[in-house]
Amino acid sequence: MKKIIASTLMLSLSFSASAREKFAGIYFDSSIPSFQIQILKDDLSYLYKSSIKDIDTELKPMMELSKVDGAHVFNWVFNRVKYIIGEDYRVSGRNLVTKRGHQFPSTPLPPSILNRTNQYRATLIMSNTGAELYLRGKMNKVLRGIRLDRTNVFAPSPRVGILQVGEGLFLERLLINKNIESEANRIKRLGTLFHEARHSDGNSEHIGFIHSKCPEGHALSGLEACESYSNGAYSIEATATKTLLLNCRTCSNVDKTKLTAIIADSLNRVTVRSHVKTEAQLLEEIATFQRVIDFYINLIATNPQASEPFKKELENLRAKIKVSEDQLAELRSPIKPKKVDPKPEGTFEEVSVRTSSSLMNASLNK
C-alpha cells in the first residue's frame, strides 16, 4: 500500500511539479511543467547525438554551418535559444522589466510591425518572446526584458533567445504518433524549435525574420503566415525537418508521410508571388473585367441621371483590373525568394561549438 501511495505521489509530482533548471546551458523556467522539460531535454540530447548522414543540400548554406553534425546543429540552436519559459508565464506586470537609455541600432523597423499587436505570442505551440521583446523595445526606444529566477533578462538583440513553449507542442492530437517520445515526434518538435530559433536572427527590415501576409491566391491569403525569404523560419523548419527525417531510423511509413506533409506546408509558405494564377488566366480575367467596364462606361454615358450606383461599381472593377494587371506584370518579371542576411542586430555573444558541446556533455554526464 505504501509503495502504491509513494508511486502515485512520485508520478503526480513528475507531471505537475516543475522546477527551474539548466540543461546544456539552456535555462528552463519553473513555469514549464516538468514532463515538458524532460521531453525538451531529451529532444535536445537527441539532436546533439544525431549522426546525420543524409543531408538536405540546402541545410548547410542556410544555417551557415561549417559542418553538419549533431554538435554543430545543436550549437546553431543554442546560439538562438537560451531561455525557455512556459505557457503560463505572463510577459506583463512584474515579469516585464524595462530600462531607459539603451541605444538601439538606427536601422529601420519592418514596416508591417507597426500595425501588429502581438506577433510572436499568437500561437500556443511555441513562440519567440525574445524577438518580440526586442522589437517592441526598439519601437518604443526602451530596452525590454523579463524577470527570470529573480534576475532581469533584457533583450538588447533578438538573439537574447527567449522562447515560450505551449502545450500544443505536446498535445496528442498534434503529434505524429501516440508515443510522445518517439523519434518522429522528436523530429516534429525540433522542426518547430528550428523555426522559432530562426526568429532570433535578422536585422533591419527583416529583423526576427518576421512573417509576412500570405499573398492573394494563397490558401492562407491575408494571414501573417508566409515569408518571402529563402532562408527564413519556414525554410529552416522544412530543411531541418527534412534532414532529420532522412536520418530517422524508427519512423514508420505513416510517420514519414505526416512529417512530409509538415515539410510541404512549411515550403508552401515561402512565396514571393502575390498570386498563383497563370498568365492565360490573368489575361482572360483582364479581358472579362474590361468588357464589363466598357459596358458600364457606355451605360453611364447614356444614363447620366441614374449613374451613381454604376460609378461605384465601375470604381470596384477598375481596382480589380489594376490588381490583375499588376499580377500580370509581376508574373512576366519572375523573381525568386531572396536569401537575406541572417546576422542579428544589437548586442549578443556567439558561442562556439566547443563551448555548447561541453555544456551539453556536462549535462548528459550528470
Next chain:
Amino acid sequence: MKKITISLVFILISTLIFWNLKNRKIITEDHVDSVGAVETGLVNTNSDVTQQDSRESDDNHFEGHLKSLPTIDDLKNLTEEEVHHTPEIIKDGGELVGVIYDEAQKDPTKRVDAMNFFRKCAEDEKVAVPIRAVCLNRVYKLIPEWEAPVPLIDSKISDEVLDLSMKLP
C-alpha cells in the same frame, strides 16, 4: 520455302499488332490523357502491372477517403493563431495519405487503388496544396517501386504543386 517465309512474316506481323494493341490498352485505360502519360514516362508495360491496372474497379478501397482530405476552403476558415505552425488538418491529411501508403505497401493488391487515390488527390484543385504535393510525390516515388502506372493529367497539376512535390523527401 516461299510458304514458310510467308508464314513467318504473317506470324511476325500478328505478334507486332497484338503487342501494339496490348500497350495501347494500358495507356487508354482509366480514361486518362494518354499523351501526357507517355510524355511524362508514367506508363509501365509490365504485364503483371497490366493485370493490376485492369483490376481497377468502381469499388476502390480508398475512394471514399478523398472527401476527408483537407481543402483550400478548410484552410481559409482557420485563424492566424491556427496557421502559424502547420495546422492540424494538414497533419491529419498527411496521416491519411500515410495510412493508405502503408496499407498498400503491406498488401500489393491495394496498390492500384492507392495509386489512383494519390493521383486523384494530386489532381484535385480543391485539395490543400501541401497535401496535393505529398500525393504527387508518392506517385512519382512509387511508380517504379510498385511498378504501378498512373498516368497523370498534366493540365491538372499546377507548377506550384509540381515544384513543391519535387522538394519533398
